[in-house]
Amino acid sequence: MGLPNPAIKKGINTLIKFSNVTHFYNDGQENKITSLSEINFEIQKGDFIAIIGANGSGKSTLAKHINGLLLPSQGDVFVENYNTKDPENIWEIRKKIGMVFQNPDNQLVATTVEDDIAFGLENIGMEEEEMKERVDWALNIVDLNELRNSEPHLLSGGQKQKVVIAGALAMHTSYLVLDEPTSMLDPKGRKEVLEITKRLNQEEKITIIYITQFMSEAAEFNKIILLDKGKIILSDYPKAIFKKVDLLIKLSLEIPQITKLARQLSENGLNIPTNILKEEEMMEYLCLYI
Amino acid sequence: MKFSRNITIGQYIYQNSLIHKLDPRVKILTTILVIISLFLIKSWFGFSIIALYLFINIFLSKVHPKFVLKGIKPLIIIIIITLIIHFFTTPGEVIYHIWILNITKEGIQRGLFIAVRLFLLIVATSWLTLTTSPIALTDGIERLLSVLKFIKVPAHEIAMMMTIALRFIPTLMEETEKIIKAQMARGADFESGNLIKRIQNFLPIIIPLFINAFHRADELAIAMEARCYRGGEGRTHYRKLMISIADQIFFITTLFVILIAYLVVL
Ligand SMILES: Nc1ncnc2c1ncn2[C@@H]1O[C@H](COP(=O)(O)OP(=O)(O)O)[C@@H](O)[C@H]1O
Ligand SMILES: [Mg+2]
Numbered sequence: 332m333g334l335p336n337p338a339i340k341k342g343i344n345t346l347i348k349f350s351n352v353t354h355f356y357n358d359g360q361e362n363k364i365t366s367l368s369e370i371n372f373e374i375q376k377g378d379f380i381a382i383i384g385a386n387g388s389g390k391s392t393l394a395k396h397i398n399g400l401l402l403p404s405q406g407d408v409f410v411e412n413y414n415t416k417d418p419e420n421i422w423e424i425r426k427k428i429g430m431v432f433q434n435p436d437n438q439l440v441a442t443t444v445e446d447d448i449a450f451g452l453e454n455i456g457m458e459e460e461e462m463k464e465r466v467d468w469a470l471n472i473v474d475l476n477e478l479r480n481s482e483p484h485l486l487s488g489g490q491k492q493k494v495v496i497a498g499a500l501a502m503h504t505s506y507l508v509l510d511e512p513t514s515m516l517d518p519k520g521r522k523e524v525l526e527i528t529k530r531l532n533q534e535e536k537i538t539i540i541y542i543t544q545f546m547s548e549a550a551e552f553n554k555i556i557l558l559d560k561g562k563i564i565l566s567d568y569p570k571a572i573f574k575k576v577d578l579l580i581k582l583s584l585e586i587p588q589i590t591k592l593a594r595q596l597s598e599n600g601l602n603i604p605t606n607i608l609k610e611e612e613m614m615e616y617l618c619l620y621i
Numbered sequence: 622m623k624f625s626r627n628i629t630i631g632q633y634i635y636q637n638s639l640i641h642k643l644d645p646r647v648k649i650l651t652t653i654l655v656i657i658s659l660f661l662i663k664s665w666f667g668f669s670i671i672a673l674y675l676f677i678n679i680f681l682s683k684v685h686p687k688f689v690l691k692g693i694k695p696l697i698i699i700i701i702i703t704l705i706i707h708f709f710t711t712p713g714e715v716i717y718h719i720w721i722l723n724i725t726k727e728g729i730q731r732g733l734f735i736a737v738r739l740f741l742l743i744v745a746t747s748w749l750t751l752t753t754s755p756i757a758l759t760d761g762i763e764r765l766l767s768v769l770k771f772i773k774v775p776a777h778e779i780a781m782m783m784t785i786a787l788r789f790i791p792t793l794m795e796e797t798e799k800i801i802k803a804q805m806a807r808g809a810d811f812e813s814g815n816l817i818k819r820i821q822n823f824l825p826i827i828i829p830l831f832i833n834a835f836h837r838a839d840e841l842a843i844a845m846e847a848r849c850y851r852g853g854e855g856r857t858h859y860r861k862l863m864i865s866i867a868d869q870i871f872f873i874t875t876l877f878v879i880l881i882a883y884l885v886v887l
Binding site: 395398400422425426428430432434436437438439440441442443445446449450451452453454455456457458459462463466482483484495498499502 | 755756784785787788791792795836837840841843844845846847848849850851855856857858859860861
């Protein structure tokens with residue numbers, strides 16, 4: 332599909348590393364808040380990771396550390412060996428990391444879809460011809476070519492988020508950080524955004540860090556990081572995470588319907604694992620009883 | 622209380638015409654020149670030349686004249702008031718006398734002259750906004766203003782402000798509608814009471830709207846920073862502007878027409 336993403340071709344070992352990161356809001360004031368405390372983790376090239384946690388657990392704060400929108404109060408964040416604290420690196424880092432935020436209305440800058448996708452490219456001073464190519468390429472990937480001249484406020488929430496994603500793609504981003512991108516969307520929009528995220532990981536080899544409150548979404552990822560009160564308390568495969576249903580409930584996280592059902596059946600004496608995440612899986616176990 | 626769905630900003634009407642293809646800078650400049658000339662011209666002959674010129678421009682742009690008339694409608698009251706004031710306040714040969722007021726011959730001439738001037742001003746600016754998309758207009762303004770960089774005119778900032786305003790006005794209008802509906806559902810009444818009461822009733826709409834707008838601005842600034850925005854320095858433009866032969870011909874013709882309208886006194 333058009334131009335390949337050159338960031339992949341270079342074959343650099345893409346990597347993000349949080350090393351003992353602690354972050355305070357209002358440092359030195361009375362209302363000081365510890366929003367992240369001693370966070371350590373690494374993200375490898377091609378990872379497909381979900382970050383979950385209750386409201387106020389520090390997910391957005393963590394996301395903003397990845398591209399230097401916030402800097403650690405203690406510790407360091409490295410993006411491919413660039414330290415986010417070094418002001419010289421910040422634009423290089425932001426070029427590599429695409430960000431999608433929660434509210435689709437507050438991220439689009441320009442008055443048409445294609446102008447918005449070009450916004451980041453204009454900012455880095457790209458030549459006009461290359462810009463045109465990149466915008467066309469990004470529009471194709473998110474399948475919004477017909478809407479290229481539309482005004483943002485006429486799009487659905489899901490389409491707006493796709494425009495934001497396309498804006499990041501046009502920058503040839505190697506990482507995409509999505510901070511609750513679907514929480515303000517209808518079910519259709521949610522599905523579309525999740526689908527496209529998957530496709531970008533598989534086809535364009537973009538590393539995905541996906542923050543969500545929906546456990547049903549998190550279940551689709553290869554790895555889940557669970558945050559609570561600014562700390563990473565679990566970091567594991569979905570199957571392992573969903574075994575700890577009690578913990579998730581305690582943290583007031585919403586459990587997928589199918590997992591709830593499995594748990595209830597198991598409590599009622601059926602021999603069924605409690606961490607079932609997919610309907611097909613449930614079918615298989617239930618078939619054993621017929 | 623109802624806002625039209627699918628609000629579009631400005632009055633741009635897309636047509637595949639010669640005029641639409643002109644460079645926005647040329648169109649902005651010619652419009653400014655026409656406006657200036659309307660203030661300098663002293664003769665009816667001059668006005669008729671400019672009127673003819675505008676008529677041909679609108680014809681070439683394939684935009685239906687009814688859209689131009691629509692732009693005049695809200696200002697018709699102002700034109701009429703100007704007309705009346707001049708009728709009565711200009712000293713000269715009295716041709717009609719009502720109560721203590723005198724209508725003078727000079728008053729009628731002067732009133733009509735100013736009314737026609739206003740009318741042509743509106744037509745000239747409507748022509749510009751009807752045939753130039755808001756994006757082209759902002760791009761054009763940015764690039765024209767950047768000529769004035771040496772006197773510290775913040776061209777990029779002005780253009781960015783216009784873009785963001787254009788982008789967010791529909792969003793804020795939708796939001797206003799939502800808040801109004803929510804307040805009405807709680808029994809708020811916007812239609813009765815005296816003026817002060819009514820203004821008070823609007824506070825519950827304006828305050829949330831402001832708070833949300835600041836919140837939006839905050840988030841937008843973060844999103845822009847995440848996308849490598851750092852002001853106008855070193856920034857390029859997605860839409861390339863180019864002065865073509867057609868632009869040059871159009872500009873020279875306009876200059877020529879204005880000169881004739883100004884200099885020839887019949
Ligand atoms: N700009 C800010 N100023 C002060 N405190 C903040 C700010 N943003 C977030 N916080 C606080 O930091 C903590 C983590 O917030 P956040 O990262 O937004 O969590 P999440 O995204 O998981 O809901 C919360 O206690 C929140 O109240
Ligand atoms: Mg958050």
